[in-house]
Amino acid sequence: xxxxxxxxxxxxxxxxxxxxxQAFGQxxxxxxxxxxxEVIKSLFNDGFDVCIDLTGVDYLELPHRKVAEGVxxxxxxxxxxxxxxxxxxxxxxxxxxxxxxxxxxxxxYLHPGTEAHEREIFDMFGIxxxxxxxxxxxxxxxxWDGHPLRKDYDRGEIPVQFKGxxx
Amino acid sequence: xxxxxxxVSLMVLAVLFAGISLVASRLLAPRxxxxxxxxxxxxxxxxxxxxxxxxxxxxxxxxxxxxxxxIEIIFAYPYAVDRExxxxxxxFEMAMFSAVFFVAFVYIVAKGALEWGPIQQQRxxxxxxxxxxxxxxxxxxxxxxxxTDGRPAxxxxxx
Amino acid sequence: MGxxxxxxxxxxxxxxxxxxxxxxxxxxxxxxxxxSWGATFGLAxxxxxxxxxxxxxxxxxxxxxxxxxxxxxxxxxxxxAGRVSQKMAPVLRQVYDQMMEPKxxxxxxxxxxxxxxxxxxxxVQGVDQIVPVDVYAPGCPPTxxxxxxxxETLHQLIEDGExxxxxxxxxxxxxxxxxxxxxxxxVTIAIGTK
Amino acid sequence: xxxxxxxxxxxxNTDEGPQELRSRSxxxxxAVLRDVGAVLRxxxxxxxxxxxxxxxxxxxxxxxxxxxxQHPSTHGVLRLMLELQGETVLRCKPIIGYxxxxxxxxxxxxxxxxxxSNVTRMDYLSCFNNELVFSMAVEKLLGIDGDIPERAxxxxxxxxxxxxxxxxxxxxxxxxxxxxxxxxxxxxxREREEVLxxxxxxxxxxxxxxxxxxxxxxxDLPAGWRDDILEILESLPSRLEEYDILMTGQPIxxxxxxxxxxxxxxxxxxxxxxxxxxxxxxVAWDLRRDMPYLHxxxxxxxxxxxxxxxxxxxxxxxxxxxxESMRIVYQILEAMPQGxxxxxxxxxxxxxxxxxxxxMEALIHHFKIFTEGFKVPEGEVYTAxxxxxxxxxxxxxxxxxxxxxRIHVRAPSFVNIQAxxxxxxxxxxxxxxxxxxxxxxxxxxxxx
Numbered sequence: 001x002x003x004x005x006x007x008x009x010x011x012x013x014x015x016x017x018x019x020x021x022q023a024f025g026q027x028x029x030x031x032x033x034x035x036x037x038e039v040i041k042s043l044f045n046d047g048f049d050v051c052i053d054l055t056g057v058d059y060l061e062l063p064h065r066k067v068a069e070g071v072x073x074x075x076x077x078x079x080x081x082x083x084x085x086x087x088x089x090x091x092x093x094x095x096x097x098x099x100x101x102x103x104x105x106x107x108x109y110l111h112p113g114t115e116a117h118e119r120e121i122f123d124m125f126g127i128x129x130x131x132x133x134x135x136x137x138x139x140x141x142x143x144w145d146g147h148p149l150r151k152d153y154d155r156g157e158i159p160v161q162f163k164g165x166x167x
Numbered sequence: 168x169x170x171x172x173x174x175v176s177l178m179v180l181a182v183l184f185a186g187i188s189l190v191a192s193r194l195l196a197p198r199x200x201x202x203x204x205x206x207x208x209x210x211x212x213x214x215x216x217x218x219x220x221x222x223x224x225x226x227x228x229x230x231x232x233x234x235x236x237x238i239e240i241i242f243a244y245p246y247a248v249d250r251e252x253x254x255x256x257x258x259f260e261m262a263m264f265s266a267v268f269f270v271a272f273v274y275i276v277a278k279g280a281l282e283w284g285p286i287q288q289q290r291x292x293x294x295x296x297x298x299x300x301x302x303x304x305x306x307x308x309x310x311x312x313x314x315t316d317g318r319p320a321x322x323x324x325x326x
Numbered sequence: 327m328g329x330x331x332x333x334x335x336x337x338x339x340x341x342x343x344x345x346x347x348x349x350x351x352x353x354x355x356x357x358x359x360x361x362s363w364g365a366t367f368g369l370a371x372x373x374x375x376x377x378x379x380x381x382x383x384x385x386x387x388x389x390x391x392x393x394x395x396x397x398x399x400x401x402x403x404x405x406x407a408g409r410v411s412q413k414m415a416p417v418l419r420q421v422y423d424q425m426m427e428p429k430x431x432x433x434x435x436x437x438x439x440x441x442x443x444x445x446x447x448x449x450v451q452g453v454d455q456i457v458p459v460d461v462y463a464p465g466c467p468p469t470x471x472x473x474x475x476x477x478e479t480l481h482q483l484i485e486d487g488e489x490x491x492x493x494x495x496x497x498x499x500x501x502x503x504x505x506x507x508x509x510x511x512x513v514t515i516a517i518g519t520k
Numbered sequence: 521x522x523x524x525x526x527x528x529x530x531x532x533n534t535d536e537g538p539q540e541l542r543s544r545s546x547x548x549x550x551a552v553l554r555d556v557g558a559v560l561r562x563x564x565x566x567x568x569x570x571x572x573x574x575x576x577x578x579x580x581x582x583x584x585x586x587x588x589x590q591h592p593s594t595h596g597v598l599r600l601m602l603e604l605q606g607e608t609v610l611r612c613k614p615i616i617g618y619x620x621x622x623x624x625x626x627x628x629x630x631x632x633x634x635x636x637s638n639v640t641r642m643d644y645l646s647c648f649n650n651e652l653v654f655s656m657a658v659e660k661l662l663g664i665d666g667d668i669p670e671r672a673x674x675x676x677x678x679x680x681x682x683x684x685x686x687x688x689x690x691x692x693x694x695x696x697x698x699x700x701x702x703x704x705x706x707x708x709x710r711e712r713e714e715v716l717x718x719x720x721x722x723x724x725x726x727x728x729x730x731x732x733x734x735x736x737x738x739x740d741l742p743a744g745w746r747d748d749i750l751e752i753l754e755s756l757p758s759r760l761e762e763y764d765i766l767m768t769g770q771p772i773x774x775x776x777x778x779x780x781x782x783x784x785x786x787x788x789x790x791x792x793x794x795x796x797x798x799x800x801x802x803v804a805w806d807l808r809r810d811m812p813y814l815h816x817x818x819x820x821x822x823x824x825x826x827x828x829x830x831x832x833x834x835x836x837x838x839x840x841x842x843x844e845s846m847r848i849v850y851q852i853l854e855a856m857p858q859g860x861x862x863x864x865x866x867x868x869x870x871x872x873x874x875x876x877x878x879x880m881e882a883l884i885h886h887f888k889i890f891t892e893g894f895k896v897p898e899g900e901v902y903t904a905x906x907x908x909x910x911x912x913x914x915x916x917x918x919x920x921x922x923x924x925x926r927i928h929v930r931a932p933s934f935v936n937i938q939a940x941x942x943x944x945x946x947x948x949x950x951x952x953x954x955x956x957x958x959x960x961x962x963x964x965x966x967x968x
Contacts, residue, residue: 024660024901051792052904053913053930062919066898079915081902081930085789085803086303088810092902113792116938124624136538139617139967140448141413143537148447148625155625156447203423208397210588210599211417215535223581223606283607283948297785301802310804311822314836318778318828366592370619370964371644371727373596374690378716378726381693381709396592411967414597414618416534417589443637448622467727 016042019068027091030071036095037105043082044110048091051111053081056121060151067096075099076127080107097127106132124149228280239268351487358402358428359390359484365401365425366394367418369408372435375467376407384470389477398425403480404457405473409437410450422457430484432476433459436466541584541601541613581605589618593698593953596963598937600952607948612941616934619967627927631893632658635924637730639914642929643965644727645690648683649907650929650965651732652676656813657903657914658734661896664865670857672736673814678852679722679732680905681845682749685756686715687908688838688845691960692763695835698957699776701767711759714752721748735869736862746853753846760842768836777832781943781955784829791939795910795932796841797959800826800833807906818855821848831958838908838960868894893922909933909960931965 014020016039019030031039040051057077059065067073074096082091097104106129107114118129119138126147129135137144146153207214246253246261253260275281364386368376380386380394387393395401398421410418422431433453436442439462441451453459460483463476587593587600594600597618603611627638639654640647659665689712696704716726721742723729731738767773783793785801798805806823808816824840826833862869870889871882888894898920904913910932919925936959943955 023899026902028900050789052794052911053902053915053928055915055928055930057917057926057928062925065919079900081913081915085805085810090811090902090904111792112790113935113938116934134538137617138539139620141536141617142539144412148622153447153625155445155629156622157445158441158451160445199427201423203420204426206424208399208424209586211421211534211590212586212588212599213416213420213534216584221581222583225606297802300785300789301804309822310825311840312825312827313840314800314826314828314833367590369597370621371641374644374727377705378709378713381713382706383710383713394592396590409619409621411618411620413536413620414589417618420534421590444621444623444626446622446626448620448625469726 019070021068023092027089028068029091029093030068031093031095032071033095033097033104036093037107037110040080040082040093040107041110043091043093047084047086048082048089050083050085051080051107051114052083052090053079054107054114054117054121055079055081056125056127056149058125058149058151071096076102076125078104078121078127102127104129106130108132123147126150225283229283232275232280235271236268239265355485355487359481361390361392362402362430362481362484363400364391364394365398365404365421366396367404367406367421369406369410369414370437372407372438372467375470376405376434376473379470379473384474386474386477389474389481391477398422401425402428403430403432403477405432405434406438406453406457406459407434407467409435409442409444410453410456411448412450415450415456418453419456430460430480431457432461432463432473432480434463434473434476435468436464439464442466536615539615541603541611543584544582544603582610587952594956595694595961598956598961598963598966600940600956602944602949602952604949607950609944609947609949609952612944612952614937614940616937616963616966619963621964621968623968624927624929627924629923631922632734632896632924633889633893635927636733637728639927639929640728640730641964642931642968643907643909643912643933643962645687645962646680646683646908647728648676648679648732649905649912651730652680653903653905653907653912653914653929654916654927655732655734656905657901657916658896660901660903661899661916661918662734662868662894663897664735664863664868668736668863669860671740671859672861672863674852674856675737675741675861676732677814677816677819678749678849678856679719681848681852682715682718684908685842685845685849686712686719688842689715691838691908691957692767695957695960696767698953699773701773704763704767707759707763707766711756714755718745718748718752721745733862735865736860738862740861749849749853753849756842756846760839763839768839774832776950776954777830777835777958778828779830779832780947780951781831781958782829783939783943787942788829788939791942792935793910793939795906795908795936796834796837797910797936797939799824799837801829802827807904807911811904813903813905815855819848819851821851831954834958834960841908895920895922896924904930907932909962909965910936912965929965929968931968933959933961933963934966934968937961937966 015027015029016035018032018035018039021028021030029039055078057079058075059073059077060075063073063075065073076097076099078095078097080093080095082093084090095104102125104127106118108118108129108131115133116138118132119134119136121127122129122132122135123137123139124147136142140148148156242264243261246257250257364376364380368374378384380391391403398404402425404422404425406418422429431453433439437444437449438453439459441449443466445451450456461476461480463472465472468476582603582605584601584603587602589597589599599615599618601613601615602609621641623638623642627635630638635654635658636651639650642650656665659668689708691708693705693708693712696702696708719729720726722745723731723738725731783797783801785798785803788798788801788803794805802825804823804825807813809821809823821844824837824844826837866885868889870886871879875882876886896918898918900915900917902913902915904911906912911930912932913930915926915928915930916924917926940955940959943959944952947955
């Protein structure tokens with residue numbers, strides 16, 4: 001397999017003062033947590049007015065992953081996918097969230113469509129979105145303890161009866 | 168005496184049929200009550216809040232209207248059976264009777280008692296904003312608009 | 327129908343049990359098996375195949391399952407079609423309790439039968455942890471032929487009365503507390519690792 | 521002790537507490553407005569107009585009922601809590617999670633080879649599109665998305681277009697049945713069965729095929745596939761005319777759908793809706809044409825667009841998209857090249873069975889690929905394609921091992937369902953049923 005040069009080159013482009021890199025043809029912006037809503041609002045005025053996707057990633061087992069310079073890699077990461085229909089481009093915002101206080105301001109008042117996504121991230125990762133109108137679980141039963149998609153949450157697999165099954 | 172036989176047999180049959188169907192289900196069907204079966208069916212959710220006793224008044228109005236017009240039809244049955252015997256006098260009597268009800272019906276429709284429609288007005292969104300959104304996004308390929316046959320044009324009325 | 331087969335197999339010789347002297351229980355069993363209505367308990371991909379079985383090509387109404395009744399009061403067979411999640415388990419139990427006797431359960435698809443490929447926190451590993459299951463239909467999703475085969479097996483079991491005999495032995499398959507007066511111990515439901 | 525209390529003791533608790541719709545008395549006005557589905561990016565006048573519609577109806581006037589998980593017209597296990605005043609729906613809250621299968625957690629413990637079989641069960645009406653978006657994401661990570669053989673690319677387009685047709689036929693069937701035209705269920709399924717039999721002939725399965733895999737397609741097209749497709753394509757137009765008369769021509773059908781569940785372009789973009797719902801408001805956004813993938817830029821087709829944003833538009837859009845897909849399939853039939861159907865890269869594609877007995881190296885590759893799976897370089901990628909319900913996206917983070925570190929699928933139905941409160945506001949319950957069926961959600965991909 002041809003040695004593919006690393007997908008994320010290290011050219012430190014700047015957009016709104018945040019480090020930007022490329023990933024397979026899409027821009028990836030590393031936004032510090034305190035300028036999160038402000039950068040998304042400025043992107044909104046730039047034409048990225050549709051928030052396509054909002055998801056979370058738990059980097060417990062990958063602390064030394066490839067992250068643009070000047071960004072400290074934390075345990076949680078919220079990934080926001082924005083789409084600009086006028087210029088046919090996508091941009092991805094990655095926000096580092098420390099495990100200690102997993103809190104992030106909500107995007108609901110700018111992109112109302114993210115209400116359900118944020119509830120899902122709270123349900124699956126335990127990241128609290130302050131200002132969210134309805135901060136409850138969405139997928140798991142209400143009295144469920146633990147956040148399933150965290151890496152330290154065991155898969156709840158019932159061992160298969162026959163011997164020698166691949167673990 | 169013989170002329171009343173059909174009516175009597177009809178009454179007996181009716182009572183018998185009702186009685187048997189009631190008693191039979193009590194005798195033959197397995198009686199296994201359980202609290203789940205007694206509870207109202209809420210699409211699988213255990214009803215946690217008491218169902219409100221009060222129902223909106225519009226249901227009541229429709230019920231009353233139905234009873235009124237239903238009884239009107241019941242009165243028409245005897246006439247329908249004996250119309251030759253009653254002749255023109257019966258016809259005009261019946262016509263008068265129906266006219267009274269028709270006036271009531273017109274009044275009801277005018278008052279809007281049968282207006283059951285949704286509160287949501289005809290939400291035709293303002294085309295200026297939409298057009299601006301659409302124009303800024305027209306891509307290269309061809310676009311085919313469907314679903315407009317036989318429908319009023321999109322008047323410029325705020326949602 | 328048992329009777330018809332006797333007559334067909336050995337002609338008049340088999341008339342020891344003809345229509346005149348047939349027991350009413352046979353009649354009841356025959357009518358129950360030939361006109362059992364399914365409860366729409368479509369959950370996931372198996373529900374699409376269940377609808378496919380009910381639609382024009384595979385046509386379940388040939389077997390008396392003319393229509394899928396949505397309300398459990400009018401349904402006889404509950405076909406659990408799809409994966410049962412932890413949040414859905416109490417709902418499944420509630421709908422099963424609200425079904426009228428006699429009722430049967432077909433567990434359609436491997437996800438309903440054993441949790442299938444989703445051996446994780448979210449899926450109940452087998453519907454028989456919640457409701458007593460009579461017939462398991464394998465497959466992911468089972469093709470309409472498999473589902474019809476499962477339904478026919480159940481019809482045969484009903485007609486032979488074998489199910490009813492087994493139910494009488496362990497006092498009613500559903501183990502539902504039977505009288506309204508005494509409150510039985512709540513039905514213990516082993517819902518995975520909650 | 522009333523029956524309800526007794527009921528609570530005996531069977532397990534299905535009450536979801538704060539996830540449910542709370543009654544009006546313990547809510548602030550803004551919360552009520554949000555529940556009513558007011559999208560805050562609307563203009564002040566619209567919010568004001570909205571306020572008087574929701575108004576403060578006396579508490580005892582309204583009734584909160586459950587259109588619960590087990591309901592004939594909720595297309596699966598969607599639970600809607602509706603606040604009704606008589607027959608009119610004031611507020612609606614979708615409660616989901618009743619089919620949560622933990623697929624994203626399971627995806628993290630399956631290798632890239634097995635990932636397709638997990639993803640294909642998400643949107644079980646368009647299985648090929650799930651597999652396609654997962655395979656394209658993995659190929660981008662591997663860096664081989666440029667050199668997938670031509671035949672595999674064209675086969676992928678063929679199968680995903682046929683899948684779009686079968687999914688829209690399923691929509692016609694359920695939409696008809698929800699609105700009372702029950703015979704439409706039989707007709708819709710009769711056509712869908714033809715397409716499913718073609719899928720069974722190609723992939724061996726009617727659904728959940730796991731046929732489109734990273735690196736190409738699992739097997740070649742069977743002999744005589746061309747006239748199978750031609751047979752389907754010839755029989756379909758006459759039947760679509762039949763359905764046109766049966767449904768579109770009917771005044772009852774029109775009145776049940778026109779002006780019901782209206783959503784404006786502005787609100788659709790605010791909620792992030794995609795697919796037929798967004799196109800029904802007039803915005804011509806179709807990923808196949810605006811951000812083309814595979815060889816869609818070499819094909820010639822129209823993007824179907826509505827103009828009123830109501831259920832009737834969504835119905836006619838999906839109805840005509842079947843015709844567009846047929847047009848596309850005709851073009852694919854002509855342009856289908858010969859050649860191998862899977863990338864000849866040893867590390868990704870297992871060797872053919874015959875070669876295993878001959879060469880030791882093939883045996884090693886076969887063993888490594890099927891037990892441990894092929895390694896994917898570290899990185900993260902997001903790809904998106906146009907599924908029958910909207911934009912389906914796949915976000916994969918890989919840590920260099922053979923299993924994805926994190927896989928997230930952006931499901932169109934998950935977002936489209938959040939628009940239900942907005943469309944149902946002020947309509948009747950019968951309209952609510954029409955609106956759910958016009959959104960055409962698939963709960964497998966909503967709850968993942």
